[in-house]
Amino acid sequence: MEKKITTNVGIILSLIALTLVLAGLTNQIASKSGNISNNLSRGTNDCYISTIKPVRGDSLSPYIHNGEKVKVLFNYYDCHPLQRGDIVVLHFALRPNKLYLKRLLGLPGDKIKIIDNRLWINGRLIKTYEGKTYLFTPKHIRKITAPLRDSTINPGYYLVLSNQVSSTAFDSRFFGYVEKHHIVGKIVKLNNE
Numbered sequence: 001m002e003k004k005i006t007t008n009v010g011i012i013l014s015l016i017a018l019t020l021v022l023a024g025l026t027n028q029i030a031s032k033s034g035n036i037s038n039n040l041s042r043g044t045n046d047c048y049i050s051t052i053k054p055v056r057g058d059s060l061s062p063y064i065h066n067g068e069k070v071k072v073l074f075n076y077y078d079c080h081p082l083q084r085g086d087i088v089v090l091h092f093a094l095r096p097n098k099l100y101l102k103r104l105l106g107l108p109g110d111k112i113k114i115i116d117n118r119l120w121i122n123g124r125l126i127k128t129y130e131g132k133t134y135l136f137t138p139k140h141i142r143k144i145t146a147p148l149r150d151s152t153i154n155p156g157y158y159l160v161l162s163n164q165v166s167s168t169a170f171d172s173r174f175f176g177y178v179e180k181h182h183i184v185g186k187i188v189k190l191n192n193e
Helices: 002-033 138-145
Strands: 036-039 048-054 069-074 087-092 095-106 112-115 118-121 157-161 183-189
Touching (some): 112 138
Antiparallel strands (some): 036 048, 048 069, 069 183, 087 095, 087 183, 095 157, 112 118
16 A cells, blocks of 8 residues: 555656646747747737747738748637638648638628629628739639538638639638638737838
8 A cells, every 4th residue: 555655656746747847848948939928818908829920921912921020919819809801820730830821801601702703702892902803713612602501601610811813822712611720810910111
């Protein structure tokens, strides 16, 4: 019996030591990056983790350029509603090492129509930042319209687009609607122009 208690105490002490080591490593990594701020307030203020990151890619150009630094607000939507026009950060399990930035344009309950290969949401033609209309191929049209009921985006699903008119863009035209759990944060432009 005494040996069993000693073994259990040893296991508990080992787990405590492991927890302390992991906590120390986490703090060391955060402090080395120098740009991670933990704002975890759950009130009406901020409830997200903020970090500054450079953008890789031109999918939102000219609004956000390749190499431009932006503020990433991870977990922002845990305490704030998703809003049309937000630049969101997406994470997909099939591509675990990548984060994608896209414009959130379609919300649950929105009415979707594609007329003459152009996207309309709630009776409004959707355009890029430059005022160009997005191109939809027959394959894209099926991807966007097949999951709809009465032309309405289903609860818990969102339509996200890049700023590329091209039909080869990696956005909802390619992968369809995204679920909320794929949206892991919000992008805020810095005043570095």
